[in-house]
Amino acid sequence: MIAFAIRRLFQALGVMIVVALISFMMFRFVGDPVNQLVGVDTSPAQREALRQALGLNDPVLLQFARFVAKAAQFDFGISYQFKQPVASLIASRLPATLELSFMSALFALAVGVPMGVYTGLYRNTLLARAFLAISLIGVSLPTFLIGILLIFIVSVNLGWLPSFGRGDVVSIGGVWTTGLLTKSGLQSLVLPSITLGLFQMTLIMRLVRGEMMEVLRTDYIKFARARGLSRRAINFGHALKNTLVPVITITGLQLGSIIAFAVITETVFQWPGMGLLFLQAVQNVDIPIMAAYLLLIAFLFVVINFIVDLLYVAVDPRIRLDGAAR
Amino acid sequence: MTYATDQESKTAAGAQDDMRPGLARRIADSDIWYSFTRSPLTMISAAVTIVFMLSALFAPLIAPHNPFDPATISIMDSFYPPAWEADGDPRFLLGTDDQGRDVLSAILYGMRISLAVGFASVIFALVVGVTLGLLAGYLGGWVDSVIMRIADVQLTFPAILIALLINGVARAMAGPQSYDKVVFAVLVLSIGLSFWVQYARTVRGSVLVEANKEYVLAARLIGLRPLTIMFKHVLPNVLGPVLVIATINLALAIITEATLSFLGVGVPPTEPSLGTLIRIGNDFLFSGEWWITIFPGIALAVLALAVNLLGDWLRDALNPKLR
Numbered sequence: 001m002i003a004f005a006i007r008r009l010f011q012a013l014g015v016m017i018v019v020a021l022i023s024f025m026m027f028r029f030v031g032d033p034v035n036q037l038v039g040v041d042t043s044p045a046q047r048e049a050l051r052q053a054l055g056l057n058d059p060v061l062l063q064f065a066r067f068v069a070k071a072a073q074f075d076f077g078i079s080y081q082f083k084q085p086v087a088s089l090i091a092s093r094l095p096a097t098l099e100l101s102f103m104s105a106l107f108a109l110a111v112g113v114p115m116g117v118y119t120g121l122y123r124n125t126l127l128a129r130a131f132l133a134i135s136l137i138g139v140s141l142p143t144f145l146i147g148i149l150l151i152f153i154v155s156v157n158l159g160w161l162p163s164f165g166r167g168d169v170v171s172i173g174g175v176w177t178t179g180l181l182t183k184s185g186l187q188s189l190v191l192p193s194i195t196l197g198l199f200q201m202t203l204i205m206r207l208v209r210g211e212m213m214e215v216l217r218t219d220y221i222k223f224a225r226a227r228g229l230s231r232r233a234i235n236f237g238h239a240l241k242n243t244l245v246p247v248i249t250i251t252g253l254q255l256g257s258i259i260a261f262a263v264i265t266e267t268v269f270q271w272p273g274m275g276l277l278f279l280q281a282v283q284n285v286d287i288p289i290m291a292a293y294l295l296l297i298a299f300l301f302v303v304i305n306f307i308v309d310l311l312y313v314a315v316d317p318r319i320r321l322d323g324a325a326r
Numbered sequence: 327m328t329y330a331t332d333q334e335s336k337t338a339a340g341a342q343d344d345m346r347p348g349l350a351r352r353i354a355d356s357d358i359w360y361s362f363t364r365s366p367l368t369m370i371s372a373a374v375t376i377v378f379m380l381s382a383l384f385a386p387l388i389a390p391h392n393p394f395d396p397a398t399i400s401i402m403d404s405f406y407p408p409a410w411e412a413d414g415d416p417r418f419l420l421g422t423d424d425q426g427r428d429v430l431s432a433i434l435y436g437m438r439i440s441l442a443v444g445f446a447s448v449i450f451a452l453v454v455g456v457t458l459g460l461l462a463g464y465l466g467g468w469v470d471s472v473i474m475r476i477a478d479v480q481l482t483f484p485a486i487l488i489a490l491l492i493n494g495v496a497r498a499m500a501g502p503q504s505y506d507k508v509v510f511a512v513l514v515l516s517i518g519l520s521f522w523v524q525y526a527r528t529v530r531g532s533v534l535v536e537a538n539k540e541y542v543l544a545a546r547l548i549g550l551r552p553l554t555i556m557f558k559h560v561l562p563n564v565l566g567p568v569l570v571i572a573t574i575n576l577a578l579a580i581i582t583e584a585t586l587s588f589l590g591v592g593v594p595p596t597e598p599s600l601g602t603l604i605r606i607g608n609d610f611l612f613s614g615e616w617w618i619t620i621f622p623g624i625a626l627a628v629l630a631l632a633v634n635l636l637g638d639w640l641r642d643a644l645n646p647k648l649r
Contacts, residue, residue, distance in 0.1 A: 018479050026495060140631045142581040144588045145623050148604065152611060152620065163612075260487045267589055268608075282494035282591055290494050301482050 008309050012302045019298040023291040024067045027077075028060075076292035081284045086292045090274060095176045096166055097266070097273035101258045103189050104197030109251060112201040116208025117240060120216070131205065138202035143261060147195040147268035154191060162188045164270040196265040200254045207250055211243035245312070252308040256301040361643045371635040378629050382437040389431035390419070394597065408617050421617040424610065429617060432603055433625050439599040440626070443513050444580040448572050450518030451579075455525025456568060460556050462526065463533025474530070477523040485520040489582055492516035493591050506594055513592055517582050524571055532564035570644055574637035577630050584626055600626045 034047050034056065042050075051057055055066060070076070076086035115135075119128040138146075155163035167184030169177040179185025215221060216239055224234045263275035270276070274293065281289035353359050362368055381388055406422040407413060420429040462473040480488060496512040536542060537560065545555045586592035587601030588608075595602055600622050607619025 015479055015482060018475075136635075137631070140577070140634045141627050142585050142588075142630065144585055145604070145627055148608060148611070148619060148623060152616060156612060156616070257484045260484045263490065264486070264585060264589065279490070279589055279591075282490055282497070285494065285498040287494075287498060290491065294491060297483070297487065305482070 004313060005310060008306055012306050015302055016298060019295060020068055020071065021064070023071075023294050024064050026294075027067065027287055027291045028056075028063065071292075071295055076295075077288040079281075079289050080286045081280070081289075082286075086288045089277060089289065090292060090296065091175075093272060093274045093277050095178065096271060097259060097262050097275060099179060100189065100192055100196060100265070100271060100273060101255065101262055103193040104258050105200065105251060105255055106197075107193050108197040108200035108204055108254075112204030113208055113240075113247065115201075116205040117212060117235070119205065120209040120212025121235060123213070135202035135205055138198045143195060143199065143264045144268050146198055147191070147265060150191050150195060151268070161190050163191065166272060192265050192269045192271055195268065196258060196262060199261070200251070200258060203254065204247060204251065207247060208240075208243055211246060212239055215239045215242050249308055249312055252304055252311070256297075256304050259300060260297055358643050361639075365639060367635060368639040371632040371639075374628060374632040375636055378437060378625075378632070379441060381434055382441050385431075385434040385438050389428075389434045391428040391431040393427040393432040393435055407615075420621045421615075423606065423618045424615075429621050432598065433600070433622050436598050436600045436603050436622060437625060437629070439593055439597060440580055440583055440601070440629075443510065443517070443583045443593070443599065444576055446510075446514045447517035447521070447579045447583070448576050450514050451521040451575065452525055452568065452572055454518060455522035456529050456561070456565075458522065459526035459529030460533055460561060460564075463530035464537055464552065464556050464560065470530075473526065477526055480520075480523050485578075486582060486585060488520035489516040489586060490589075490591065492519055493586065497591070509592075509594060513583060513586065516586070517579050520582070521575055521579065524575070525568055528567050528571060529564050532567065533560055536560050536563050566644070570637070570641050573640050574634070577633040577637060580626075580633065581630050600629075 034051055034054070055063060058066075074087045076090075078084065079086050079089055082089060115131050119131050122128050151163045154160050162184065165188060166179045167186075167188035168182040169179045169185055170181045171177050179189060221234060221239060224238050229237075259274075262271075262273060263279055265271065266273045266275040267279055274296075277289060278293040280286070281293070362372075386392070408419065408421045411421075420433070422428055423432065458473050462470040493512060493516045496508075496515065500508050500512070542555060542559060545559050550559075583592060583599060584601030584604070587599050588605045590605065593599040593602045595606055598606065603622035604619050604626065607615070607617075607622065610616075610618050
């Protein structure tokens, strides 16, 4: 187990170094960092002085080492468009994105698992077919279109829920803002969470359905039936429990994609999160924000993958043997 | 489609030797055609896809107006609702947008751009992925490790994020003035580069199997160059699964293009794709002009759904193990 963890840790480090290198190259070689910082009337001598002061004349390897060291301390430089430290910009946007992502994952699980169990148990009923059709649409439709349709139906036509922004937010200790404590904040969360979580919901539903169908064929379910256990005990106590390992894994891994896909949902709903910040950075060629976002997302992905890997091994002893053999 | 699987290419080659039945007969006898005629949903999606592609191809002939010709559009015609609404205008079946452009014509022309970018990115991803997969599988060693490591790292991230990043970098390299001229190349590049991994992995896997077969050994024995063996002998035998991935990826590429355009980093409004149309119309959703965004949205949704269903069916039909 420890050897497995250490090997995974080294792999994760490798990925981070590659991403850091890409991020550094973007930062250093795409456009001239000096040009972005000074005005047109700056003399060549002044530019050279700034160049020297920023360490841009040092060997590239040294610059990379410095970049990594700074990034490790959350120092990503100054944003070109906002003229503020990138780290504080991201920190102020992080709560919005994380709250949205968390609620979407919750929605995906809370709706996807029951739908999967139902369609797995009653495969040929009308409702099960309807669920499958919905899941097909959820997979095929682009996220932004789902968002627009929801806004059109629920906000514009029915007028039930707000269509943009976070509503009223409450600040907790000056570092975190939350919309979970106010009515308008909660209302604002509904549509974006559904939009963002729909794809994951269909994924989880299909996964649970497939696993349920597989498990229901196994001998121990037949034996449980022979023992005369109630359907409820069989379906939920025995069958569902055994489908949960892959569900946990996939949900965990999808958490990273949810945070990344938030870019689209945040744009549709004008949600003041990290994704919107990143998109503005892409539009305005704000390299420091792009580089920092890339590193941050990579870090999140790597951490999530690492934890999921470990959980997986801890939950399922069969994998432990495989992992040790590998 | 006739060389879609390994086995089939062999029967096709075998058929050439003896009597060589007509193409129509071969298609009618094939498993694929049988499974096609047994699935009404697939037939509908195929029909929809063909209709969409044809109407995109012949957009200048079918479209009632030319939305890009400033001489024929008039600002006086702006914001007409669809023709069946009370104050609609029979000239504009699906209404007009803020500049008086006919929504139906804009959709037809937009679909052209969406499909063109989609096809181009799929082909680009295919060429890059297949080439790298061939090199990795056939050469092995450090070439293999480097290519597959990059693929692993890239697979960790969602494709849309990669596309956005490449887009941003290309934007920075091109500079704001010349960006509009290269926008299509940048789109194809960013979408293509975010999808190449799948092809590379599939091809590499098949190449590892093929490389040990006798025909490859024979080719090496007579002293052919590795590049010739790779592209002339191994490539045709590993292309089958690649074409299936390409069909499935077409829907994905169209959606990615639409998403990038919607996010404002794709096709510019002067030559709108479906995604750009939806983006433009989105601004008017709240003031009641819903048709400007909803109709292009429906067109995109139906197109993506049909191509997706077709790809799914093709994968299942060619892969009996999955049935």
